[in-house]
Amino acid sequence: MQLPNKHLSKLDCDILYHLGFDTVKHDLPAMFGDIKFVCMGGTKYRMKDVAAHISQLLNIPCDFNNMVKQAKRYVMYKVGPVLCVNHGIGIPSMTVVLEEVLKMLFYAKAKDPIFFRLGTSGGMGIPAGSVVISSWAMNGTLEKIYDLPILGKTKTFPAIFDQRLNQELYSIACHEDYNTYVGGTMTANDFYRGEGRTDGAFCDYTESDKMDFLQTLVGLGVKNLEMEATAFSAITKEAGLRAAELCITFLDRLLGDQVTPDGQTLSQWQKRPAIIVGKYIEAYYNTKK
Numbered sequence: 138m139q140l141p142n143k144h145l146s147k148l149d150c151d152i153l154y155h156l157g158f159d160t161v162k163h164d165l166p167a168m169f170g171d172i173k174f175v176c177m178g179g180t181k182y183r184m185k186d187v188a189a190h191i192s193q194l195l196n197i198p199c200d201f202n203n204m205v206k207q208a209k210r211y212v213m214y215k216v217g218p219v220l221c222v223n224h225g226i227g228i229p230s231m232t233v234v235l236e237e238v239l240k241m242l243f244y245a246k247a248k249d250p251i252f253f254r255l256g257t258s259g260g261m262g263i264p265a266g267s268v269v270i271s272s273w274a275m276n277g278t279l280e281k282i283y284d285l286p287i288l289g290k291t292k293t294f295p296a297i298f299d300q301r302l303n304q305e306l307y308s309i310a311c312h313e314d315y316n317t318y319v320g321g322t323m324t325a326n327d328f329y330r331g332e333g334r335t336d337g338a339f340c341d342y343t344e345s346d347k348m349d350f351l352q353t354l355v356g357l358g359v360k361n362l363e364m365e366a367t368a369f370s371a372i373t374k375e376a377g378l379r380a381a382e383l384c385i386t387f388l389d390r391l392l393g394d395q396v397t398p399d400g401q402t403l404s405q406w407q408k409r410p411a412i413i414v415g416k417y418i419e420a421y422y423n424t425k426k
């Protein structure tokens with residue numbers, strides 16, 4: 138893999154601050170040169186569960202040693218060629234760790250790793266517990282872009298996912314006993330008003346304004362609302378890598394705002410994206426063995 142930032146070659150040592158690695162003290166090629174897949178998701182616990190699932194599937198032991206413990210920020214588990222990393226909530230938390238993982242794998246000379254985001258979301262007119270594979274993401278002003286202010290000017294990047302990878306994932310998912318949809322995702326910068334909820338600490342619009350907005354999204358092909366997809370698709374694409382996002386839906390936002398299923402149900406549902414991604418990785422791993 139290559140990274141387009143020419144400044145990196147001028148650094149004698151690159152400190153990956155939020156991971157607690159640097160290019161002098163750590164032999165990144167020995168540690169991560171074999172990485173072929175990166176699974177990311179919000180919480181530490183979900184990513185540990187994903188690592189356990191992959192470990193069982195590929196029959197590769199995992200010591201569940203958090204490799205980035207020293208930085209006291211995120212978790213990272215390695216299971217053979219698969220890296221499982223959490224990213225917290227929202228775009229800034231996600232892009233910090235994503236950019237450092239990209240640099241880490243670049244220094245490690247990893248070969249074209251594929252990135253997956255296994256997330257949670259609110260569904261749009263689909264049953265809770267469904268999986269959505271994102272074909273594109275739109276921001277809060279309904280543009281299919283990731284917009285980032287850089288040196289005082291807003292720069293925009295396309296937020297489109299890899300169609301072929303999505304088809305491959307869907308061909309696995311369609312055999313599972315829950316619904317999977319391929320469709321658009323809206324990425325909000327806020328869980329409450331940003332996702333059109335009326336149950337936050339503040340609300341300055343009516344229930345009917347909210348429903349009009351949600352129906353507009355449905356009309357545009359949006360299948361779920363979450364908080365990272367625009368940046369995740371744009372940044373992985375800028376790095377020249379294939380990436381997909383698979384989210385479980387915790388509720389149908391056309392029916393309400395609150396996440397009502399009990400913890401056990403939510404934990405069971407959260408395994409669904411990992412089951413699909415696990416089968417994809419397993420098929421690849423078995424052909425290469």
Ligand code: URA
Pocket residue numbers: 257258259260328332362363364387
């Ligand atoms: N995550 C979100 O961003 N929204 C939801 O409704 C559920 C999970």
